[in-house]
Amino acid sequence: xxxxxxxxxxxxxxxxxxxxxxxxxxxxxxxxxxxxxxxxxxxxxxxxxxxxxxxxxxxxxxxxxxxxxxxxxxxxxxxxxxxxxxxxxxxxxxxxxxxxxxxxxxxxxxxxxxxxxxxxxxxxxxxxxxxxxxxxxxxxxxxxxxxxxxxxxx
Amino acid sequence: xxxxxxxxxxxxxxxxxxxxxxxxxxxxxxxxxxxxxxxxxxxxxxxxxxxxxxxxxxxxxxxxxxxxxxxxxxxxxxxxxxxxxxxxxxxxxxxxxxxxxxxxxxxxxxxxxxxxxxxxxxxxxxxxxxxxxxxxxxxxxxxxxxxxxxxxxxxxxxxxxxxxxxxxxxxxxxxxxxxxxxxxxxxxxxxxxxxxxxxxxxxxxxxxxxxxxxxxxxxxxxxxxxxxxxxxxxxxxxxxxxxxxxxx
Numbered sequence: 001x002x003x004x005x006x007x008x009x010x011x012x013x014x015x016x017x018x019x020x021x022x023x024x025x026x027x028x029x030x031x032x033x034x035x036x037x038x039x040x041x042x043x044x045x046x047x048x049x050x051x052x053x054x055x056x057x058x059x060x061x062x063x064x065x066x067x068x069x070x071x072x073x074x075x076x077x078x079x080x081x082x083x084x085x086x087x088x089x090x091x092x093x094x095x096x097x098x099x100x101x102x103x104x105x106x107x108x109x110x111x112x113x114x115x116x117x118x119x120x121x122x123x124x125x126x127x128x129x130x131x132x133x134x135x136x137x138x139x140x141x142x143x144x145x146x147x148x149x150x151x152x153x154x
Numbered sequence: 155x156x157x158x159x160x161x162x163x164x165x166x167x168x169x170x171x172x173x174x175x176x177x178x179x180x181x182x183x184x185x186x187x188x189x190x191x192x193x194x195x196x197x198x199x200x201x202x203x204x205x206x207x208x209x210x211x212x213x214x215x216x217x218x219x220x221x222x223x224x225x226x227x228x229x230x231x232x233x234x235x236x237x238x239x240x241x242x243x244x245x246x247x248x249x250x251x252x253x254x255x256x257x258x259x260x261x262x263x264x265x266x267x268x269x270x271x272x273x274x275x276x277x278x279x280x281x282x283x284x285x286x287x288x289x290x291x292x293x294x295x296x297x298x299x300x301x302x303x304x305x306x307x308x309x310x311x312x313x314x315x316x317x318x319x320x321x322x323x324x325x326x327x328x329x330x331x332x333x334x335x336x337x338x339x340x341x342x343x344x345x346x347x348x349x350x351x352x353x354x355x356x357x358x359x360x361x362x363x364x365x366x367x368x369x370x371x372x373x374x375x376x377x378x379x380x381x382x383x384x385x386x387x388x389x390x391x392x393x394x395x396x397x398x399x400x401x402x
Contacts, residue, residue, distance in 0.1 A: 034205055038212035047370040047383060048253035048283055079201070086197050090190055 014097065014149045019085060022100075022142050026081040029107075029135035033074035036128050040069040070114070074132055077107055081139060098150065101143035107136035226378040227366055229277055232355065234296075234305050236267065237275040242401040243394060246277040246375040248363045251293060251312045252286035252320050253371045260313035262387050266394060273398050278309060280359040281371050288325050291347075293356040295329040298346035302338040311335065 040063070063070055081100060088096040111133040118125055162170065227246060229235065247263070249256045267276055280296075282289035292312050299308030311332040312319075319325035326347070333343040346352055363373070367380070374381050376397055384390035 030201075031204060031208060034208045035212050038209045047255045047372065048250060048286070049370040082201075083197070086193070090193060 014146050018142055018146050018149070019089065022085050022139065022146075023082060025135050025138050025142065026078045026085065029132055029139070030075055030078035030082055032128055032131045032135065033071050033078055036071035036132075037069060037075050040071055074110075077110075078135070081107075094150065097146060101146045104136070104140040104143035108140040111136035227362075227375050228378065229275075232358070234278045234300060235275055236278075236306055237271060239275070242273045243270075243397045244275045244277065244377055245394070246279060246378075248279050248281040248359075248368045248371060248373040248375075250280070250282050250286055250289045250371040251296070251309075252289040252316065253283060254316070256372045257313055257316045259372050259383075260310075262390055264310070265387060266390060269391070270394055270398065274394065278305075279363065280356045281363045281368055281373070282356065282360065283371060286320070288320060288322075290356060291325065292319070292329070293359075294347055294352040295332070297352040297355050298343050298349075299333060299336060299338060301346050301352075302342065304336045304338055307336050308332060 081103070084096055084100045084103075088100070114129060115133050118129060229244060229246070233246075247259075249259075263276070267274065278296075280293040282293050296305055296308045296312060299305055312329075315328065315332070319328045322328065329347070330340065330344065333340060366375075372383065374383065376393065381393065384393055
């Protein structure tokens with residue numbers, strides 16, 4: 001009975017600041033991935049800079065999966081996280097939050113793979129990609145925190 | 155109870171209350187609906203605006219790379235020059251054989267040279283970047299071919315094969331294969347590839363690039379003055395056309 005009620009009510013156990021951090025971080029990730037996607041589609045890489053080695057990473061063969069740029073997949077991922085949190089705030093269904101929290105594992109695993117590629121295979125670090133990796137990791141941690149808080153409340 | 159309803163029967167009052175309740179619920183549903191529309195449309199508009207700004211930002215040519223005081227550069231006897239010395243316009247490129255952006259400009263430049271060949275002198279200078287681990291060797295391969303008079307052929311082969319050799323651990327063999335393809339003396343090519351003169355020639359180009367503020371590749375100088383990288387063939391063509399016309 002108790003759990004039935006709590007499943008349709010705003011959870012007091014998941015603090016607003018976790019939700020707010022979720023929104024902020026996923027939005028940063030979205031902006032970052034969108035920038036890389038736009039760079040990818042704007043065609044010619046205009047130059048290779050002395051200061052960064054982004055082009056090496058973003059033009060490597062690991063930058064696309066079946067012709068889809070990884071950056072675009074990233075942008076969609078962050079946008080999905082962001083929108084499901086808005087949906088959670090709107091509908092207040094606990095299930096949305098739980099699902100989103102679990103879904104962050106996908107981002108964590110993908111980021112771990114891309115960091116590995118940058119460090120050991122391509123041997124170049126792209127700062128924008130690292131921002132995304134940090135964002136994914138933080139989202140995962142927030143997700144686990146949200147799940148833990150929820151479990152305690154039940 | 156509302157006093158003005160006192161004249162109504164019990165049943166009528168009950169119906170009225172029910173009606174009021176439904177109206178109130180309806181009102182609340184409507185308000186919630188409006189709120190929902192407001193939230194979601196502002197979210198979507200916000201996202202749209204941000205995406206628009208980011209796309210605009212990312213397609214702008216970077217402002218860096220152009221020194222405040224443009225330095226004029228001159229051609230030296232050590233330069234690799236394509237085209238007649240009496241040409242009207244001189245285009246100098248600081249480039250890196252392993253840089254994908256330089257690889258993108260390669261067919262553009264080739265086409266431009268075809269079009270303006272008789273009125274244009276093209277100079278290639280090495281600017282191998284740190285993050286491209288084979289760029290220095292590739293530059294030396296071009297130098298080594300140049301010592302046997304085949305710099306431009308090697309230049310073309312290096313750019314055309316960039317995607318292949320850039321990902322290899324030991325591209326020397328591929329470079330030697332290119333040399334063989336060009337029909338140069340292989341023993342001499344091998345020796346020149348590791349010679350001190352070759353290394354020095356590449357290094358001198360790089361130093362000269364640093365001196366005039368090159369910090370990315372490719373960087374172009376048109377008649378001695380640094381230019382913003384044109385974004386496509388047509389932009390580049392117009393730029394050269396203007397330079398040629400202003401000379402005549």
